Amino acid sequence: MTSTNSNSEDDPFLDNIPKQFRQRFDDSFFDECTFCHQKFGSDKGYVINKIYDDGECVYEIAYCSDCYQHLQKTFSSKSKEAMNNFFPSEEVLRKKRLPIMLTGENKCEELTSYCIKCESKKAEVLDYHEYANCESHQLMYGFYPYMICASCVLELYNLLSKETIQAYNDFMETHFGLPPDFYSKKEKKSILFI
Numbered sequence: 001m002t003s004t005n006s007n008s009e010d011d012p013f014l015d016n017i018p019k020q021f022r023q024r025f026d027d028s029f030f031d032e033c034t035f036c037h038q039k040f041g042s043d044k045g046y047v048i049n050k051i052y053d054d055g056e057c058v059y060e061i062a063y064c065s066d067c068y069q070h071l072q073k074t075f076s077s078k079s080k081e082a083m084n085n086f087f088p089s090e091e092v093l094r095k096k097r098l099p100i101m102l103t104g105e106n107k108c109e110e111l112t113s114y115c116i117k118c119e120s121k122k123a124e125v126l127d128y129h130e131y132a133n134c135e136s137h138q139l140m141y142g143f144y145p146y147m148i149c150a151s152c153v154l155e156l157y158n159l160l161s162k163e164t165i166q167a168y169n170d171f172m173e174t175h176f177g178l179p180p181d182f183y184s185k186k187e188k189k190s191i192l193f194i
């Protein structure tokens with residue numbers, strides 16, 4: 001696998017994964033699923049999620065498409081609908097984000113510089129989540145990458161059904177085993193890896 005790819009220079013929807021979405025300790029690429037430890041092959045997409053607290057990355061995970069699907073299954077249909085309604089419509093997103101994707105210099109940085117929901121600026125919120133969709137060592141542009149501020153995450157959390165939260169927590173505990181202080185201190189605003 002090469003770290004540079006000539007495709008990414010022609011294709012506005014592909015980029016080499018920037019430092020922002022590499023592992024925080026050594027800038028290396030995520031190479032396996034945090035949940036099931038499956039290695040990321042060249043043909044399998046995965047999602048990277050980083051949680052920032054006071055401007056500092058406190059959690060980072062990367063999960064494969066299988067685990068993503070399992071995670072999605074923990075959402076009740078009511079919660080799924082609430083989630084879909086929560087995010088801006090595709091049309092709104094496209095209007096704001098497509099020009100950045102097509103012409104932006106620092107696309108990834110720009111697309112994650114504001115909350116996708118309330119449009120607060122990253123520099124002003126400090127507590128936020130970031131998401132990217134990747135394949136191999138490439139980052140793919142579309143709905144991802146995006147940033148969502150902690151208060152919007154909390155708002156979303158409060159829209160989810162009890163059943164969904166329970167199923168979601170069970171999944172997390174089984175596959176991830178978050179340390180206890182994660183639950184007690186940051187419970188509602190940080191727990192959600194979407």
Ligand SMILES: [Zn+2]
Nearest residue numbers: 033036064067
């Ligand atoms: Zn997995």
Ligand SMILES: [Zn+2]
Nearest residue numbers: 115118149152
């Ligand atoms: Zn927000």
